[in-house]
Amino acid sequence: MNAAVLTVRPDVEYVLSAAPPALKPRALPAWRRVLQHDGVRRGIVLVVLAAVWEALARWQANDLLLPTFVQTLRAFVEGVASGELLVKTGISLSVLLKSYVIGIAAAFVLTSLAAATRVGRDLLSTLTAMFNPLPAIALLPVALLWFGLGQGSLMFVLVHSVLWPLALATHAGFQAVPETLRMAGRNYGLRGLRYVLQILVPAALPAILSGLKISWAFAWRTLIAAELVFGASSGKGGLGWYIFQNRNELYTDRVFAGLAMVVVIGLVVEALVFRTLERLTVQRWGMQRTNQ
Amino acid sequence: MNAAVLTVRPDVEYVLSAAPPALKPRALPAWRRVLQHDGVRRGIVLVVLAAVWEALARWQANDLLLPTFVQTLRAFVEGVASGELLVKTGISLSVLLKSYVIGIAAAFVLTSLAAATRVGRDLLSTLTAMFNPLPAIALLPVALLWFGLGQGSLMFVLVHSVLWPLALATHAGFQAVPETLRMAGRNYGLRGLRYVLQILVPAALPAILSGLKISWAFAWRTLIAAELVFGASSGKGGLGWYIFQNRNELYTDRVFAGLAMVVVIGLVVEALVFRTLERLTVQRWGMQRTNQ
Amino acid sequence: MQLPLTQPGADAPPQALSATPLLQLAQVSIDYPQGEHWVRATHQISLSVMQGDRFVLLGASGCGKSTLLKAIGGFVTPSEGSITLAGRRITQPGPDRAVVFQEFDQLPPWKTVRENVLFPLLAARRCGRKEAAERAELYLAKVGLAKFADAYPHQLSGGMKQRVAIARALAMQPELLLMDEPFAALDALTRRRMQDELLALWDEFRFTLVFVTHAIEEALVVGNRIAILSPHPGRLRAEIDSERFGFNNAGSADFQATTQRIHGLLFETPRAAAGVEA
Amino acid sequence: MQLPLTQPGADAPPQALSATPLLQLAQVSIDYPQGEHWVRATHQISLSVMQGDRFVLLGASGCGKSTLLKAIGGFVTPSEGSITLAGRRITQPGPDRAVVFQEFDQLPPWKTVRENVLFPLLAARRCGRKEAAERAELYLAKVGLAKFADAYPHQLSGGMKQRVAIARALAMQPELLLMDEPFAALDALTRRRMQDELLALWDEFRFTLVFVTHAIEEALVVGNRIAILSPHPGRLRAEIDSERFGFNNAGSADFQATTQRIHGLLFETPRAAAGVEA
Amino acid sequence: EGTIRIAQQFGIAYLLLDVVQDQKLIEKHAKAQGLGEVEVEWNQISGATAMNEALLSGSLDVVSAGVPPMLTLWDRTKGKQNVKAISALGSLPNYLITNNPKVKTLKDFSDKDRIAVPAAGTGFQSRTLQIETAKQFGKDDFKRFDTISVSLPHPDATAALIAGGSEINSHFSSAPFYYQAMDANKAVHKVLSSYDILGGPATFNVLYTTQKFHDENPKTYKAFYAALKEAEQYVKADKTRAAQLFIRAQKSKLPLDFVRKIIEDPENDFTIVPFRTAVYADELFKLGVLKNKAASWKDYFFDEAFAQGS
Ligand SMILES: Nc1ncnc2c1ncn2[C@@H]1O[C@H](COP(=O)(O)OP(=O)(O)OP(=O)(O)O)[C@@H](O)[C@H]1O
Numbered sequence A, B: 001m002n003a004a005v006l007t008v009r010p011d012v013e014y015v016l017s018a019a020p021p022a023l024k025p026r027a028l029p030a031w032r033r034v035l036q037h038d039g040v041r042r043g044i045v046l047v048v049l050a051a052v053w054e055a056l057a058r059w060q061a062n063d064l065l066l067p068t069f070v071q072t073l074r075a076f077v078e079g080v081a082s083g084e085l086l087v088k089t090g091i092s093l094s095v096l097l098k099s100y101v102i103g104i105a106a107a108f109v110l111t112s113l114a115a116a117t118r119v120g121r122d123l124l125s126t127l128t129a130m131f132n133p134l135p136a137i138a139l140l141p142v143a144l145l146w147f148g149l150g151q152g153s154l155m156f157v158l159v160h161s162v163l164w165p166l167a168l169a170t171h172a173g174f175q176a177v178p179e180t181l182r183m184a185g186r187n188y189g190l191r192g193l194r195y196v197l198q199i200l201v202p203a204a205l206p207a208i209l210s211g212l213k214i215s216w217a218f219a220w221r222t223l224i225a226a227e228l229v230f231g232a233s234s235g236k237g238g239l240g241w242y243i244f245q246n247r248n249e250l251y252t253d254r255v256f257a258g259l260a261m262v263v264v265i266g267l268v269v270e271a272l273v274f275r276t277l278e279r280l281t282v283q284r285w286g287m288q289r290t291n292q
Numbered sequence C, D: 001m002q003l004p005l006t007q008p009g010a011d012a013p014p015q016a017l018s019a020t021p022l023l024q025l026a027q028v029s030i031d032y033p034q035g036e037h038w039v040r041a042t043h044q045i046s047l048s049v050m051q052g053d054r055f056v057l058l059g060a061s062g063c064g065k066s067t068l069l070k071a072i073g074g075f076v077t078p079s080e081g082s083i084t085l086a087g088r089r090i091t092q093p094g095p096d097r098a099v100v101f102q103e104f105d106q107l108p109p110w111k112t113v114r115e116n117v118l119f120p121l122l123a124a125r126r127c128g129r130k131e132a133a134e135r136a137e138l139y140l141a142k143v144g145l146a147k148f149a150d151a152y153p154h155q156l157s158g159g160m161k162q163r164v165a166i167a168r169a170l171a172m173q174p175e176l177l178l179m180d181e182p183f184a185a186l187d188a189l190t191r192r193r194m195q196d197e198l199l200a201l202w203d204e205f206r207f208t209l210v211f212v213t214h215a216i217e218e219a220l221v222v223g224n225r226i227a228i229l230s231p232h233p234g235r236l237r238a239e240i241d242s243e244r245f246g247f248n249n250a251g252s253a254d255f256q257a258t259t260q261r262i263h264g265l266l267f268e269t270p271r272a273a274a275g276v277e278a
Numbered sequence E: 001e002g003t004i005r006i007a008q009q010f011g012i013a014y015l016l017l018d019v020v021q022d023q024k025l026i027e028k029h030a031k032a033q034g035l036g037e038v039e040v041e042w043n044q045i046s047g048a049t050a051m052n053e054a055l056l057s058g059s060l061d062v063v064s065a066g067v068p069p070m071l072t073l074w075d076r077t078k079g080k081q082n083v084k085a086i087s088a089l090g091s092l093p094n095y096l097i098t099n100n101p102k103v104k105t106l107k108d109f110s111d112k113d114r115i116a117v118p119a120a121g122t123g124f125q126s127r128t129l130q131i132e133t134a135k136q137f138g139k140d141d142f143k144r145f146d147t148i149s150v151s152l153p154h155p156d157a158t159a160a161l162i163a164g165g166s167e168i169n170s171h172f173s174s175a176p177f178y179y180q181a182m183d184a185n186k187a188v189h190k191v192l193s194s195y196d197i198l199g200g201p202a203t204f205n206v207l208y209t210t211q212k213f214h215d216e217n218p219k220t221y222k223a224f225y226a227a228l229k230e231a232e233q234y235v236k237a238d239k240t241r242a243a244q245l246f247i248r249a250q251k252s253k254l255p256l257d258f259v260r261k262i263i264e265d266p267e268n269d270f271t272i273v274p275f276r277t278a279v280y281a282d283e284l285f286k287l288g289v290l291k292n293k294a295a296s297w298k299d300y301f302f303d304e305a306f307a308q309g310s
């Protein structure tokens, strides 16, 4: 061993230089700093999409089927200015949020049961496999029987569309929590609900967040579709109703304005709620990468 | 230190006994062994659900809105025996599977891009936030413009319902891959597609599987709902059309038989495809717990 | 410390203590499923840990030390035999046994270093908020991480993570402390400091310690009793008394000789003749 | 080994080698984001690692050893200074530098032990399937895990996982091998065996090794050159030549003295007078 | 020329199209026109909205829906695609029925009642109701009953009415649903018929297409129109045969007697001649729903239909 002796180098000792006391963020060129900002980059994506839409619509030249971006924008601004669009959106949002919260609560109960007992696990996987593929219209008759017309039934189908995907995602997240973390939690004497709340939920938060995003989107889809069917009792129709009415009357620009409202809300909620949540939790905790 | 000297115990050496050469699974009581089997336990859940349904339906006594389990079962058996239900299911399944595969491929492309570049990431999160909440009916006019009536449009809206949730779940899974594993992969010189396929996908498999389950279910939901609207081209309507037609003729038991087919397929796919996949992958690899 | 320390009193003979071990393992075997069959990790191990013992589990890599510790922690159920703590069978984990795991990912990543130390104190309702905060401060200082109290685990080095886990377990001031190679990721000086702290705390509170290590010197210095395990499957090879060793005599001839003897017991194939049936 | 070994030939003076170090760190500083500001992990470190060096990074817990190694691996980008390998700046990771990480979760859990060793060989297209399989067999045997070739990582003990990672890196037979406390989880004997294997392989292939450890003895035995780092932030404290130490003279007076000297360099607050500006 | 893609909705009201399809009448008349083999594609789509979209997107050549949706599309495409009607599909009444014994006339509806219609506010039924409301309560109050209207597909509304006990106690219903409801629940009674509102037998559904299709496929169009005429004769000639044909073509599970009863009902006239469509054109223009005023029904029908009708 050590047969080929390498060049002998002398021992060296160094004087320790003091470290810089406080470090500032490295200066970036201005254009990179602007690009660094999420909103700006996404704004660019949006502008490009709008341009593509405009071009496509002009080329198709069939504004009863596909109005241009500008036409839609005009209808959107008119709808907002007249207050109609905002009122309808408010009605929809209130139903949506209520159902979303109920759905989250129900998913939480189901997955907590599944985390605690084998019966709960069987129940969860059987129920999701059964009910998740059922379209809202299938539940309509049953909903009518139990909740009558109006909000009750609407919320029933909305909960249906929130509950299952969220429960699936959350359960998958729970099951993937690392063994060592589980052991740590149980070592603290945590059991039952406290174990779920203090260990499983935070540890599975990335999965839960993706479930929340998915079910938020599906709640919208279902709401718009269900309001078409359920329509409005006593003139209190929401966004879906607005879309439906205008579609029937072939005011396609207003239809797209209504849909644009859904898109805008989707973008705002993504940017303000979900991104913020991610930044404050999983990214801060190093459980989710921010860059590649 | 060592102030309170404890009882002095002598040193002991032991002769090592040979370990039992092969270990058999511990014997369980017969009833536990039966319960150990997934199918049996879920069967029990199903029987209980059927009983609840039967009781509820009898109590409501309104078989135009909610037929009993037995009535539905009869209609189901008749439908299968006459072949009608099977043919319709076949038509729906073929469209569904095609769209599912296309949706998976599209989601894979989007998430791979997102894994590789920041532009991809911005694109993915903006597109999902925008399009995921849009109901299928909103895409209908555009789908008709581009794909005409029939399978093309149907597949378009189905892909829409598969793509976004799957992309969301997969992306969340990718982002949560532990840093050390990423470094290991990049250390092997893996980059681009090979990195995604050989590191990110298996490491994020639990999240991907839950995304696959969710989007499978939503593909069904969308299919049934879309077939109601699109109806049948040259008499080739699928399960959704079957449900619609029988609903129009007030054969509620057949409507429920059609829905029962969706449920049965859901259960079978869950048990045969997804469970098997989980058993062969994430559970075997210790990435998903099998019990609490 | 919750339990009043049982001192060997004048009216009780010293053997009285050994008559009621705090922790008793009786013919414990533990199996893991592997593919179609089971693999035995530890095989028929019997041990008695007295109140106030600093009991070391020593053995080669893969000999079942962690498995045994997890069984004492209540995380793994033996397939044979029984583990009793103060006469009661261990069936589940609990905050009466604080555990330092071997893995680096034992710290909930969503809690800062300070919150990580506070977490079990508050979860197990060991003490009030204020006392918990004081304890956290104290023990973080003891492991040299006061400056990092507000960092998240992913911002720490491997050794720093282990030190947080140590602080967390010590702050619990449990009756029974289970530590799985807690100092393996630490440099010589930090390790020495940690060992010192541990022994000083033991001196103060006289808790019972079960300590897994793969370093013979550490076993001799930290423990007063050493169980030596043989691998594949883990079986008990010997039990050695090490009450007499400490930092002060780490260079002594007795120390060296015992080190050598343990080395032999650990790594030489046992000669049947030398064995003494227990 | 891909690179032909550069032997100090008769016609080339010995200094010729030192003129072109294989790996050169020039004033390397690395910062991590922490909350609103940055935290400096390593500060202005300059090092030269020659072809065939067994270069040890030694330092207290949290002094930036892993950070430096990750920077050499190409996983972390320095905020100041440059790292060059054979004259080219390191910008990204690659299979020319096999890395053994400090964490236990570096093994893809979806691959068996054997597949884990095969994975980089096939991914980096180091060799054909058949040769890869042979190498995997060989190196798994070297780390004593031939029996566990078909087990999955989650079925292994901590030390066994680390040994798989070692086998995986060795099987790569890279020009530059980066190891981050690879033996920390191993018992005395296993550790000694691994050190032996490593040195034997070095003797055979003369790769360049950068080895992180916190154990002074291990540094002396394994390395031929030791860089000593001071913590918070990590700065270079000294460089020590340790070519002359090996297992055979581990008890010698020189060995003891050097150990003491390193201990002092590591843990005593430096007196400015004693320092020699490099 | 030589291909035609047609869509019908579901139900007995589209009987003429079932006959055309089942008897391959287009193919027959195409040969008579010297067109040779024509390609006929039949689709079933539910809802006027989807029909309109399919027509506008060029996915279909000929679609079918109620008179008001056709008029809306005519109104919106005037000067562009110029969608116009081809022919009627029959004069069939729609009944406003209820199971609330207190409701005898339109004035008896209260806030508590709920009227189910397929598309509240816009569909055939709602528009018809709006015309009557404007007549009874004044032009400004024509949306009075929209607030108690509920969008619900016919079958669900029928089920609700038969079962009773739900909030939905009234339904503006078309055949065969009002037959079923009144058969199954004796408490269900008629409040109003669309014939009362429109002043006599009036067209329910129409077929319509774009100017482009009409102009570019004169022979196919003629063949189609001739086929429709023959289908009308076919139904008139033997109503039992027509009922059997319907059950066969639609794979319907309805009993033959029931279908025959509907076809034989003198109120139901399966004719391609439009009746009283102008009432909608006039009234909906007055209500501001339509922007263009039709001078006569001939403004929104293609010439081929001018021979008869109103
Ligand atoms: N979850 C598991 N599934 C299957 N086998 C396991 C599992 N955990 C451990 N084993 C096996 O049990 C044996 C003992 O493992 P254990 O972790 O107790 O060893 P250890 O003494 O702690 O080793 P080390 O010093 O390397 O940490 C090993 O052979 C290992 O392969």
Ligand SMILES: Nc1ncnc2c1ncn2[C@@H]1O[C@H](COP(=O)(O)OP(=O)(O)OP(=O)(O)O)[C@@H](O)[C@H]1O
Pocket (backbone or CB within 6 Å): C154, C155, C156, C157, C158, C159, C160, C185, D032, D033, D034, D039, D040, D041, D059, D060, D061, D062, D063, D064, D065, D066, D067, D068, D102, D214
């Ligand atoms: N991802 C990170 N984010 C923020 N700070 C970090 C991160 N990783 C390491 N650090 C900090 O950098 C410093 C050096 O960490 P490093 O892991 O290099 O230490 P080390 O010398 O390897 O220590 P050990 O021997 O304990 O493994 C520590 O103070 C640590 O807190």
Ligand SMILES: [Mg+2]
Pocket (backbone or CB within 6 Å): C065, C066, C067, C102, C180, D157, D158, D159
């Ligand atoms: Mg271990």
Ligand SMILES: [Mg+2]
Pocket (backbone or CB within 6 Å): C157, C158, C159, D065, D066, D067, D102, D180
């Ligand atoms: Mg480190």
